[in-house]
Amino acid sequence: MTRLLTCKRFLQELTDYLDETLDPEVRSELQRHVNECPNCWVICNTTEKTLKVFKGMEAKPVPEAIQKRLLDALEKRIAERGPICEKKPQA
Ligand SMILES: [Zn+2]
Numbered sequence: 233m234t235r236l237l238t239c240k241r242f243l244q245e246l247t248d249y250l251d252e253t254l255d256p257e258v259r260s261e262l263q264r265h266v267n268e269c270p271n272c273w274v275i276c277n278t279t280e281k282t283l284k285v286f287k288g289m290e291a292k293p294v295p296e297a298i299q300k301r302l303l304d305a306l307e308k309r310i311a312e313r314g315p316i317c318e319k320k321p322q323a
Pocket residue numbers: 238239240242265269271272
């Protein structure tokens with residue numbers, strides 16, 4: 233089996249690969265490399281997830297459930313320790 237593609241080359245093409253703007257032929261070469269090379273697989277996977285998160289954030293605001301959870305946590309904190317931004321009144 234010949235490895236035409238090097239890790240360096242892969243990294244250079246990675247963003248295009250994830251953007252799916254690549255030539256199908258190059259893309260399948262990169263795909264093959266990811267399947268064979270654990271290092272690049274990890275990098276590809278991590279970058280892909282990060283990009284998805286960013287794209288998701290652009291497309292829609294923070295989901296209500298998460299907002300509510302944050303608010304609940306904040307309210308709980310305030311109830312326990314008083315408002316974050318204000319000093320506790322001196323006793
Ligand atoms: Zn590699």
